[in-house]
Amino acid sequence: MCDTCGCSTEGGAVLRKPGQSDYHLHVNEHENAHGEHHSHEHGDHHHEGSGRKVVLEQDVLQKNNLLAERNRGYFEARKIFALNFLSSPGSGKTSLLEKIIPALQQRFPVAVIEGDQQTTNDADRIQALGVPVIQINTGSGCHLDALMVNRAMKELEMQNNSLLCIENVGNLVCPALFDLGEALKVVIISVTEGDDKPLKYPTMFHEADICILNKIDLLPYVEFDAAKCRENAMRVNHHLEWFELSAKTGEGLAALREWLEGKMAQH
Amino acid sequence: MHEMSIALSIVEAVEERARQEGAGWVSEIELLVGKLAGIEPESLKFCFSAAAAGTLAARALLAIEEPEGVGECGECGMTFPVNFYYAECPACRSLRVKIISGEEFLIQSMTIEEEEE
Structure with missing residues (x-):
């Protein structure tokens, strides 16, 4: 049950805005369902005892994929360049955004959608930068889906020609399967994790377009082979664009920033 | 989950x-x-x-x-079974493998x- 309005939305996602404790919006799963429930009389093909086989040949994720394409169309029409940031919890997604957004904001408008199971902590941190931000709380959900992003983007005041950063729920497994309508997927790993992570979670690295190795300032203190990690990532996906940086010290950030600026210019 | x-x-x-x-x-x-x-x-x-x-x-x-997963080598064109995304072509050892089924x-x-x- 929702602790704010008392309605029963077991496991449903909720949108929140930082600093507005009375603002919350439920993402209703059934809102986009167009299917009216007809009851047909099918007297003409009556089968005794045995059932009738109906062929569907339908992608299981079709509903999500169709909605993701609608999101993609919306972004395209408004020339919004959307990135889906994916990683395990604690690899530094929010810290990276905090560090890079102030520089990017000088060149073009930036907006952020934050995904977490609970709290508006991340959205609060991003709001301090003065960019439009909305928090999606997925409740028990382990990933963002296209419907949540669809609702969030309508609530977010985005300018045309913006960069939209969507920070997914910290999880290296489930979010890989759900297209949100983004232009590119960005996967982040940090040197405090294992350098075999791309091999352990290949689906995520296979789906990603960009891989960022974060916290390289800690390399002297941990047993992490950055070259080996890169090689592992490339084995899973040889198209990966690779960056090594420290969101804390700022080392390596310029390369990512220039690359993003280049993408925004082409976009 | x-x-x-x-x-x-x-x-x-x-x-x-x-x-x-x-x-x-x-x-x-x-x-x-x-x-x-x-x-x-x-x-x-x-x-x-x-x-x-x-x-x-x-x-x-x-x-x-x-x-089953099937990969196709981007270098030599061979198709072969793959269990993982980090497959290697058994013929030419290339890692440029495209998943065509699975x-x-x-x-x-x-x-x-x-x-x-």
Whole structure:
């Protein structure tokens, strides 16, 4: 049950805005369902005892994929360049955004959608930068889906020609399967994790377009082979664009920033 | 545990179509889940029983076919079985492998029964 309005939305996602404790919006799963429930009389093909086989040949994720394409169309029409940031919890997604957004904001408008199971902590941190931000709380959900992003983007005041950063729920497994309508997927790993992570979670690295190795300032203190990690990532996906940086010290950030600026210019 | 939300989308898709077809209930659902689709069939079956409770698909059997992964080498063109995304071409050792099968994730068909039991 929702602790704010008392309605029963077991496991449903909720949108929140930082600093507005009375603002919350439920993402209703059934809102986009167009299917009216007809009851047909099918007297003409009556089968005794045995059932009738109906062929569907339908992608299981079709509903999500169709909605993701609608999101993609919306972004395209408004020339919004959307990135889906994916990683395990604690690899530094929010810290990276905090560090890079102030520089990017000088060149073009930036907006952020934050995904977490609970709290508006991340959205609060991003709001301090003065960019439009909305928090999606997925409740028990382990990933963002296209419907949540669809609702969030309508609530977010985005300018045309913006960069939209969507920070997914910290999880290296489930979010890989759900297209949100983004232009590119960005996967982040940090040197405090294992350098075999791309091999352990290949689906995520296979789906990603960009891989960022974060916290390289800690390399002297941990047993992490950055070259080996890169090689592992490339084995899973040889198209990966690779960056090594420290969101804390700022080392390596310029390369990512220039690359993003280049993408925004082409976009 | 994305299998739960996936089980819910299967139930939703199946139920919508079953109602259109005027079904009394659904007795079987055939799924195609490629070995590289990122879905655990056992976990999906487990979640399905919870997701389907109280729907037309509550008593449906899940029949899951699991196509093997097949890769095609971007260098020499050879096709060969792959179990992982980080496959290597057995002929030329290239890592430029394109997955051509094994990522399928489809609801193939369902069997509907006309009468309520």
